[in-house]
Amino acid sequence: MRRGIKLxxxxxxxxxxxxxxxxxxxxxxxIDITKPFLRKIPLAVPLFKTAGGSAEEKRSxxxxxxxxSDTLDFTGYFKTLDRGAFLFDxxxxxxxxxxxxxxxxxxxxxxxxxxGYYELNNDNISIELRLFDxxxxxxxxxxxxxxxxxxxxxxxxxxxxxxxxxxxxxxxxFGSKIAFVSNGTxxxxxxxxxxxxxxxxxxTVNNTITLFPAWSTDSKWxxxxxxxxxxxxxxxxxLAKGRESKxxxxxxxxxxxxxxxxxxxxxxLSFSGDQEIYxxxxxxxxxxxxxxxxxxxxxxxxxxxxxKIAFVSNRAGSAQIYIKDLDSAKVRRLTYEGRKNTQPTWxxxxxxxxxxxxxxxxxxxFVIGLDGQDPVQLTYDSRDNEAPAWSPDGxxxxxxxxxxxxxxxxxxxxxxxxxxxxxxxxxxxxxxxxSMNHLNN
Amino acid sequence: MQKKIWLMIALVLVIPGLLFAVGCQKKTxxxxxxxxxxxxxxxxxxxxxxxxxxxPDTSAMIMQEDIxxxxxxxxLTPAAQDNLMRKAAWLRKNSNAIxxxxxxxDERGTNEYNLALGDxxxxxxxxxxxxxxxxxxxxxxxxxxxxxxxCTYQNEECWTKNRRGHFAIN
Numbered sequence: 236m237r238r239g240i241k242l243x244x245x246x247x248x249x250x251x252x253x254x255x256x257x258x259x260x261x262x263x264x265x266i267d268i269t270k271p272f273l274r275k276i277p278l279a280v281p282l283f284k285t286a287g288g289s290a291e292e293k294r295s296x297x298x299x300x301x302x303x304s305d306t307l308d309f310t311g312y313f314k315t316l317d318r319g320a321f322l323f324d325x326x327x328x329x330x331x332x333x334x335x336x337x338x339x340x341x342x343x344x345x346x347x348x349x350x351g352y353y354e355l356n357n358d359n360i361s362i363e364l365r366l367f368d369x370x371x372x373x374x375x376x377x378x379x380x381x382x383x384x385x386x387x388x389x390x391x392x393x394x395x396x397x398x399x400x401x402x403x404x405x406x407x408x409f410g411s412k413i414a415f416v417s418n419g420t421x422x423x424x425x426x427x428x429x430x431x432x433x434x435x436x437x438x439t440v441n442n443t444i445t446l447f448p449a450w451s452t453d454s455k456w457x458x459x460x461x462x463x464x465x466x467x468x469x470x471x472x473x474l475a476k477g478r479e480s481k482x483x484x485x486x487x488x489x490x491x492x493x494x495x496x497x498x499x500x501x502x503x504l505s506f507s508g509d510q511e512i513y514x515x516x517x518x519x520x521x522x523x524x525x526x527x528x529x530x531x532x533x534x535x536x537x538x539x540x541x542x543k544i545a546f547v548s549n550r551a552g553s554a555q556i557y558i559k560d561l562d563s564a565k566v567r568r569l570t571y572e573g574r575k576n577t578q579p580t581w582x583x584x585x586x587x588x589x590x591x592x593x594x595x596x597x598x599x600x601f602v603i604g605l606d607g608q609d610p611v612q613l614t615y616d617s618r619d620n621e622a623p624a625w626s627p628d629g630x631x632x633x634x635x636x637x638x639x640x641x642x643x644x645x646x647x648x649x650x651x652x653x654x655x656x657x658x659x660x661x662x663x664x665x666x667x668x669x670s671m672n673h674l675n676n
Numbered sequence: 677m678q679k680k681i682w683l684m685i686a687l688v689l690v691i692p693g694l695l696f697a698v699g700c701q702k703k704t705x706x707x708x709x710x711x712x713x714x715x716x717x718x719x720x721x722x723x724x725x726x727x728x729x730x731x732p733d734t735s736a737m738i739m740q741e742d743i744x745x746x747x748x749x750x751x752l753t754p755a756a757q758d759n760l761m762r763k764a765a766w767l768r769k770n771s772n773a774i775x776x777x778x779x780x781x782d783e784r785g786t787n788e789y790n791l792a793l794g795d796x797x798x799x800x801x802x803x804x805x806x807x808x809x810x811x812x813x814x815x816x817x818x819x820x821x822x823x824x825x826x827c828t829y830q831n832e833e834c835w836t837k838n839r840r841g842h843f844a845i846n
Contacts, residue, residue: 487795510792531792577786
């Protein structure tokens, strides 16, 4: 809530100037995000040129350059080049199209170059950022931002979003958040952090088991299960107002999943004596029952068009993933390999489902097409890897793993590459869920 | 009323017999026999008397025993059924007791599914007790899935202990 206000101030407080004649985006996308990450684009982000050159300005400028580099690197699209190899001194060489020697960049292998001009004035900053295509010797993006030093992260994220938009045609992930469960206080509670693990904050203070966070499409609502009234009940919280409604029926009230773009959600309730998936209004009223099968039906996940639901059922004996078409009411089984397949999560592009498969030696994350053919294993030989969730652009997957001891949150590309830890917190972290992207461009 | 009591006695006597026929160990039989005579003469005076204080204390031991489930199953093993029959006998004797049945799982499997599995485990224990004449409204269920393990080592011994039904007298 406080962050929302901050962002608003930031929007009116920051001046953004796009330099020169508007440079249209290339007619084609430089990065085809539907293709595996076969080749990363070599990217150079040298230190920024500073206006005055004071030690404080240089330090602040270096933080900005490093953060820009790390942020672009986080996407998995780039190979960030080592600054040591650059034939470039930001304090002596120019950073604009007119005075850059592109051969100095192509010779170190850079295909993209970001330069910055940084000015610190008390607690105000002004940053010019430019993206160049080194082989075409062309500037493709140029922006000037001014604001408070405290807005530096937001400024860099905004420019990075523009870079990703230029390269992929999509909105990227830099305005998204990740909700997860952590037991650092001794109880499982829900926390929220930025897409890159920054600024993690505890959301719930239930002092008991709290599980299964689920973001609404507009990220204004978070649904979750908590035992705070004794029973595993479902809570739907308005994040700005802190208001909650509760679904508290006899039995379990678990695994909420918001219908895309609607104030409705699917969840598993067992008041009938059987665990079934229901469609609920955002205020917790039952609209209809979705599954009708004796046995466990749990963990619904929506297709992005809202027409289908994938879920876990043990109707054939072991836990497997099924897809129900809501119009025709037809149900088909998706997974056949593996003794237990759970935690399905539908890719935001609609063509794939990630899930957790129980194997000898632990759980692993797989991705499968909607035809159910050729599941692809993304994690290997690293104890348990569970609870996958897609980034809003479908390029990354966040998950929970105990590969280094306690369960922590990790991120990898949708193809299983670049697996890294997202953050370090006390206790264990599980059940991550990625919000949609809400950075205003 | 009379009919019900006879039905209960019949059930208590018949079910152990069935278990024996299925091929349970002797132990099961001897244990199962103990509750059989209890419900017939005892209940009527006992409930009116200041029952809650002294007799339950000794016999409530049975309520403290957990029942155990097989991996990924919510069905009751013969041992669990035997244990539940003794619990049913105690519950009939102590008709004021209200019990919460907790369903638990080992940590293998993912926690969403395990929460549902724990729910089924608690439900099957409840259904069995209700079949033995315990009034359903005295039994509430709650699933903790894999969230409250008794034992945290990763071995079969530990997992066996965690796949349990726990009975808390309210």
